[in-house]
Amino acid sequence: MQRRTRLTIAVVPVVAALALLVPVVLAGPGSSATVRFGNDDVASPFPPIQDHDQSGNGKFNLIPRTVAIAAGGTVTYDIFVRFGIHQPALYAPGTTPDDIQVTAFPFVNDPGGRLALGGAVGPPPPGGSATGTWTTPVLNAAGRYLVICNFAPHFAEFGMYGWIEVK
Numbered sequence: 001m002q003r004r005t006r007l008t009i010a011v012v013p014v015v016a017a018l019a020l021l022v023p024v025v026l027a028g029p030g031s032s033a034t035v036r037f038g039n040d041d042v043a044s045p046f047p048p049i050q051d052h053d054q055s056g057n058g059k060f061n062l063i064p065r066t067v068a069i070a071a072g073g074t075v076t077y078d079i080f081v082r083f084g085i086h087q088p089a090l091y092a093p094g095t096t097p098d099d100i101q102v103t104a105f106p107f108v109n110d111p112g113g114r115l116a117l118g119g120a121v122g123p124p125p126p127g128g129s130a131t132g133t134w135t136t137p138v139l140n141a142a143g144r145y146l147v148i149c150n151f152a153p154h155f156a157e158f159g160m161y162g163w164i165e166v167k
């Protein structure tokens with residue numbers, strides 16, 4: 001018994017250390033990965049656009065920015081917003097942020113190459129937050145898909161976008 005306990009004590013830190021070394025999530029067929037969509041609790045507590053600095057660059061992020069899944073999988077976005085609105089929009093492989101036309105306010109709403117649009121989350125009540133989730137359709141075709149925040153200030157001013165690599 002004592003020997004088994006010692007072995008367990010030795011194995012747990014090794015497994016924990018290996019987990020830290022995995023940079024991206026690679027999900028299997030039919031499985032899913034989760035990405036945080038909005039990191040609004042970091043940096044200063046001020047509304048970033050009107051009153052303060054570059055906080056929005058930390059807040060309006062997808063974490064991780066790039067996620068890799070196997071063909072046939074999905075990605076779920078865990079949406080958290082304190083400032084404005086977050087709304088994920090999925091674009092076909094080959095679309096880059098430069099291809100997105102921001103011609104409207106407050107939503108980008110560029111239909112060119114768009115495959116799916118999640119529900120808008122927010123705006124939150126004053127001093128509060130809003131949360132939601134959105135899962136992509138099943139992604140069968142290999143390629144690098146662009147996902148943006150369809151709320152124009154977040155995409156255009158703070159580069160709120162990320163990638164799904166389907167392998």
Ligand SMILES: [Cu+2]
Pocket residue numbers: 060085086087149150151154155160
């Ligand atoms: Cu947003």
